[in-house]
Amino acid sequence: MSLQILSGQLLVGLINGSFYALLSLGFAVIFGLLGIINVAQGTFYMLGAFGSWMLLNYAGIGYWPALILSPVIAGAVGMALEKTLIARVYKLDHIYGLLLTYGVMMFIQGMFVYWFATAGRPYPVPFDLRGGFDLGFLFLPKYRAWVVLASLIFCFGTWFAIEKTSLGRTLRAATENPQLTRAFGINVPALLTFGFGAGVALAGFAGVLAAPIYSVSPLMGGELVITVFAVVVVGGMGSILGAIVTGLVLGVIEGFTKVFYPPGANMVIFVIMFIVLLIKPAGLFGRER
Amino acid sequence: MTDHAGREQSCLAIEALHALYGDSHVLQGVSLEVARGEVVTIIGRNGAGKTTTLRAIMGLLDKRSGSINVWGRQVIAEPPERIAKLGVAYVPEERGIYATLDVTENLLLPPSVGPGGMPLDEIFRLFPNLRERRRSQGTRLSGGEQQMLAIARVLRTGARLFLLDEPTEGLAPVIVQQIRNAIDLMRKEGHTILLVEQNFRFAQRLADRHYVMERGRIVDMIARADVASQAARIQAYLGI
Numbered sequence: 001m002s003l004q005i006l007s008g009q010l011l012v013g014l015i016n017g018s019f020y021a022l023l024s025l026g027f028a029v030i031f032g033l034l035g036i037i038n039v040a041q042g043t044f045y046m047l048g049a050f051g052s053w054m055l056l057n058y059a060g061i062g063y064w065p066a067l068i069l070s071p072v073i074a075g076a077v078g079m080a081l082e083k084t085l086i087a088r089v090y091k092l093d094h095i096y097g098l099l100l101t102y103g104v105m106m107f108i109q110g111m112f113v114y115w116f117a118t119a120g121r122p123y124p125v126p127f128d129l130r131g132g133f134d135l136g137f138l139f140l141p142k143y144r145a146w147v148v149l150a151s152l153i154f155c156f157g158t159w160f161a162i163e164k165t166s167l168g169r170t171l172r173a174a175t176e177n178p179q180l181t182r183a184f185g186i187n188v189p190a191l192l193t194f195g196f197g198a199g200v201a202l203a204g205f206a207g208v209l210a211a212p213i214y215s216v217s218p219l220m221g222g223e224l225v226i227t228v229f230a231v232v233v234v235g236g237m238g239s240i241l242g243a244i245v246t247g248l249v250l251g252v253i254e255g256f257t258k259v260f261y262p263p264g265a266n267m268v269i270f271v272i273m274f275i276v277l278l279i280k281p282a283g284l285f286g287r288e289r
Numbered sequence: 290m291t292d293h294a295g296r297e298q299s300c301l302a303i304e305a306l307h308a309l310y311g312d313s314h315v316l317q318g319v320s321l322e323v324a325r326g327e328v329v330t331i332i333g334r335n336g337a338g339k340t341t342t343l344r345a346i347m348g349l350l351d352k353r354s355g356s357i358n359v360w361g362r363q364v365i366a367e368p369p370e371r372i373a374k375l376g377v378a379y380v381p382e383e384r385g386i387y388a389t390l391d392v393t394e395n396l397l398l399p400p401s402v403g404p405g406g407m408p409l410d411e412i413f414r415l416f417p418n419l420r421e422r423r424r425s426q427g428t429r430l431s432g433g434e435q436q437m438l439a440i441a442r443v444l445r446t447g448a449r450l451f452l453l454d455e456p457t458e459g460l461a462p463v464i465v466q467q468i469r470n471a472i473d474l475m476r477k478e479g480h481t482i483l484l485v486e487q488n489f490r491f492a493q494r495l496a497d498r499h500y501v502m503e504r505g506r507i508v509d510m511i512a513r514a515d516v517a518s519q520a521a522r523i524q525a526y527l528g529i
Contacts, residue, residue, distance in 0.1 A: 166397070172389045173398050180385040183347050184399035185373030185446075 017251020048207025236286020
């Protein structure tokens with residue numbers, strides 16, 4: 001086993017893990033705050049990627065502005081959806097939120113397939129991040145290093161915002177006891193709209209990061225969301241730190257499995273999910289309810 | 290009883306308040322009034338609707354009708370956050386300490402709803418236990434400390450009308466004394482307090498008036514001066 005192959009797969013694993021972490025983080029924020037199992041998280045990832053593609057091809061707006069604009073647009077779409085549809089199912093069983101967001105996913109994905117067909121569209125790597133570093137044992141493309149770095153910054157930034165700031169304090173309180181939190185004069189419904197928008201924007205951000213690596217296609221999120229769901233279950237539903245750590249670690253484990261036992265790579269995450277559910281049903285970082 | 294809403298000194302005026310919990314009709318036409326600066330209790334047996342009355346005032350019940358005026362503003366259709374912003378503070382029976390927040394975070398959570406809130410160091414002087422435990426997770430505190438925290442939490446906000454639900458329930462006498470000191474201080478500062486209390490001996494020393502509640506209605510009102518002469522009547526109401 002050569003160091004090159006191992007470190008190469010470590011990098012691939014870290015990249016995939018970065019996307020798992022960002023997506024499951026958004027998923028965890030939304031589930032923790034709203035109790036909604038947002039199956040459409042992959043769709044918003046696709047919207048983020050398509051947003052940057054459209055900004056580039058229709059408006060000539062490049063990668064860096066798109067990195068901010070596209071998640072903001074996705075977040076705004078999310079907030080509109082929360083106001084009009086999702087806020088109506090909070091009082092119902094989780095399954096209704098799951099079905100509703102599944103419907104939203106089918107609708108948005110269907111529209112994009114209708115408009116753009118399913119073929120992937122390339123998105124150029126931004127000029128500043130072309131090329132790479134030769135580390136001797138590994139050629140590290142700059143863009144991939146950037147993806148890992150950006151996702152780490154965003155993940156831990158989100159964790160910090162929730163655990164250490166006054167906004168996060170209010171969000172945690174609203175999650176734990178929404179009624180009492182309202183009785184203190186905090187507008188919890190508005191907070192939920194914002195939280196959903198923020199969770200969706202995280203997926204959109206991941207989508208923009210992904211555009212230059214994977215091709216942009218209407219179906220790009222649908223496949224990912226199943227893996228992300230497994231990551232969230234392993235980490236613990238609604239656990240912020242669980243989503244981040246599990247996302248990265250499972251990405252790396254998946255990468256290494258490709259080296260040691262290639263046929264197992266596609267299912268290793270699900271095998272781990274199976275084992276975790278047997279031993280600790282609330283997930284590795286989850287609290288028993 | 291129609292002109293209460295307009296009266297300057299009326300802080301809280303409730304008329305013909307009905308409320309439902311699921312299918313059960315818990316409040317069946319509650320009417321009561323609390324003037325500015327008054328300390329008023331609602332007494333009565335378990336299940337009479339005392340807690341539900343406080344929750345209804347706070348806007349925490351979906352199905353309610355009638356009239357609730359807070360400083361002359363009709364709030365029957367308002368959401369809880371709007372009612373709180375009028376300067377109303379609620380200390381629930383279960384205390385409502387957040388497990389995911391430490392003591393300081395619990396204290397800092399409620400936003401300011403008016404001027405003149407108590408500064409943090411003064412709160413810590415009133416409840417020294419809270420200062421010692423300010424880094425502890427909220428629900429790691431003892432029952433008495435949790436009750437102190439629940440009261441301290443709303444003293445900071447500048448609220449002027451306090452709804453306290455059984456603040457002494459299940460607490461040791463030493464702690465009850467501290468809670469009483471806090472309520473005394475609130476009254477001295479001119480705050481208005483509506484107190485639900487099972488412990489009549491505690492309520493009796495604090496309150497200007499007592500409303501008696503039975504089966505979802507206010508059935509009697511006893512002024513502080515009459516408490517001694519009406520002892521037998523009160524005992525009958527409370528079923529002691």
